[in-house]
Amino acid sequence: MSRPTATRANGSRMDPAGGPLAGRHVLLGVSGGVAAYKAAALVRGLLREGATVQAILTESAARFVGAATFEGLTGRPVHTDVWADAHTVPHVALAREADVAVVAPATANVLAKFASGMADDLLSAAYLCLRCPVVIAPAMHTEMWEHPATRASVDVLATHGVELVGPASGSLAGGDEGLGRLVEEDELLDVVRRLAGTNGGGPLAGKRVVVTAGGTREPIDPVRFIGNRSSGKMGYALAAELVRRGANVDLVSGPSHLAAPGGARVHHVETALEMREAVLRLVDDADIVVKAAAVADFRPADYHKQKLKKESDEFAEVVLTRNPDILAELGERKNGTLLVGFAAETDLEEERGRDKLHRKGLDLIVINRVDMADAGFGVDTNRALLLDVNGGRTEVPLTTKARLATMVCDQVEDLIERAGEHEGSDDL
Numbered sequence: 001m002s003r004p005t006a007t008r009a010n011g012s013r014m015d016p017a018g019g020p021l022a023g024r025h026v027l028l029g030v031s032g033g034v035a036a037y038k039a040a041a042l043v044r045g046l047l048r049e050g051a052t053v054q055a056i057l058t059e060s061a062a063r064f065v066g067a068a069t070f071e072g073l074t075g076r077p078v079h080t081d082v083w084a085d086a087h088t089v090p091h092v093a094l095a096r097e098a099d100v101a102v103v104a105p106a107t108a109n110v111l112a113k114f115a116s117g118m119a120d121d122l123l124s125a126a127y128l129c130l131r132c133p134v135v136i137a138p139a140m141h142t143e144m145w146e147h148p149a150t151r152a153s154v155d156v157l158a159t160h161g162v163e164l165v166g167p168a169s170g171s172l173a174g175g176d177e178g179l180g181r182l183v184e185e186d187e188l189l190d191v192v193r194r195l196a197g198t199n200g201g202g203p204l205a206g207k208r209v210v211v212t213a214g215g216t217r218e219p220i221d222p223v224r225f226i227g228n229r230s231s232g233k234m235g236y237a238l239a240a241e242l243v244r245r246g247a248n249v250d251l252v253s254g255p256s257h258l259a260a261p262g263g264a265r266v267h268h269v270e271t272a273l274e275m276r277e278a279v280l281r282l283v284d285d286a287d288i289v290v291k292a293a294a295v296a297d298f299r300p301a302d303y304h305k306q307k308l309k310k311e312s313d314e315f316a317e318v319v320l321t322r323n324p325d326i327l328a329e330l331g332e333r334k335n336g337t338l339l340v341g342f343a344a345e346t347d348l349e350e351e352r353g354r355d356k357l358h359r360k361g362l363d364l365i366v367i368n369r370v371d372m373a374d375a376g377f378g379v380d381t382n383r384a385l386l387l388d389v390n391g392g393r394t395e396v397p398l399t400t401k402a403r404l405a406t407m408v409c410d411q412v413e414d415l416i417e418r419a420g421e422h423e424g425s426d427d428l
């Protein structure tokens with residue numbers, strides 16, 4: 001006898017024994033790349049985990065893999081066109097019923113459309129209507145991925161609060177090798193499972209979090225400043241991920257060209273002293289402070305209101321004075337706030353990291369490499385070592401900053417849960 005299953009408004013089955021994605025409805029967008037054939041395997045994986053899947057194919061995706069493949073797998077009609085069944089307003093209806101949306105593979109064209117808000121086909125129009133977690137897995141040739149236009153799309157998408165997964169390195173269409181390959185099915189399923197499970201209801205939901213991001217600029221005169229190479233990408237990715245997990249986020253940002261992550265309140269600052277003032281103003285109401293900013297350790301002792309002449313002695317000998325260490329100050333006056341610090345290192349030396357963790361009164365430290373072409377300042381990827389106050393250690397090999405942000409948030413959630421357990425045991 002078959003097991004009875006309840007049906008939700010969006011048609012998904014609520015089957016308690018049906019796998020980690022049981023009762024979840026996934027909207028799968030497939031765009032036109034060779035990797036479109038892998039989306040069919042992804043449908044299988046999602047179904048195996050208990051999800052129901054609705055596919056939207058772009059016109060060019062349908063040239064790579066026939067709609068019949070997806071219809072056969074999902075058991076539902078595949079949508080490709082805003083004009084078919086127009087009376088059902090498909091871009092709105094399909095987006096509304098989704099618990100999670102996955103776009104795999106996402107071409108450079110689709111990334112650009114999503115980033116710019118264009119809505120000239122069903123997939124891009126549905127994207128604008130999505131209010132659920134969104135996972136985007138780009139796949140394209142390395143040259144296209146590396147082009148400034150695609151980089152700009154990716155930067156904007158990070159601020160929409162979507163999760164970008166990959167691309168990975170490996171064989172590409174036409175026998176080429178390099179970065180641009182669709183990530184493996186397991187990695188995508190991991191992300192979908194996490195987003196379907198948390199969706200704002202996890203330990204970070206409702207927590208007040210202050211995130212700092214970017215570098216500070218310490219002015220010498222109205223024209224010149226001392227600064228550093230920080231782009232803000234790591235802090236902005238963290239703010240976006242925290243918002244996605246339901247946190248109430250204040251982002252204190254040094255100068256950055258990045259657009260504000262949707263859902264976070266952004267406080268723009270320029271100098272270390274301004275950052276300190278903003279953080280101290282916000283910290284009293286905060287449950288968590290994440291200090292991803294690269295704060296200048298020194299500033300010019302005197303600010304010259306007039307532009308210094310290049311011949312002037314004052315310019316030749318700018319005297320520096322030490323900036324306050326905001327994080328150390330927070331550690332000293334700590335009152336139940338969970339503190340996450342960052343350290344920029346040219347190696348991932350554990351002992352020095354642990355020493356910094358304890359010296360600054362932190363709960364978690366993210367030590368990142370800043371001396372490699374694919375890690376640290378300005379790039380989208382990073383390598384890191386996470387050390388927590390309970391002795392935990394997680395080494396993170398090369399990954400995207402978005403993915404590192406999810407790992408940091410996972411660790412913060414663990415720390416919140418452990419702190420909750422301790423509180424509980426004190427009451428006994």
Ligand code: CTP
Pocket residue numbers: 212272291292293294295296297323324325326327328340341342343344345356
């Ligand atoms: N930090 C801060 N205020 C400062 C300097 C740093 O709040 N004036 C914070 C940063 O936001 C980051 C961490 O402290 O979270 C970095 O710690 P720091 O001891 O400055 O380490 P590094 O700059 O990485 O390295 P170094 O040990 O060389 O100082």
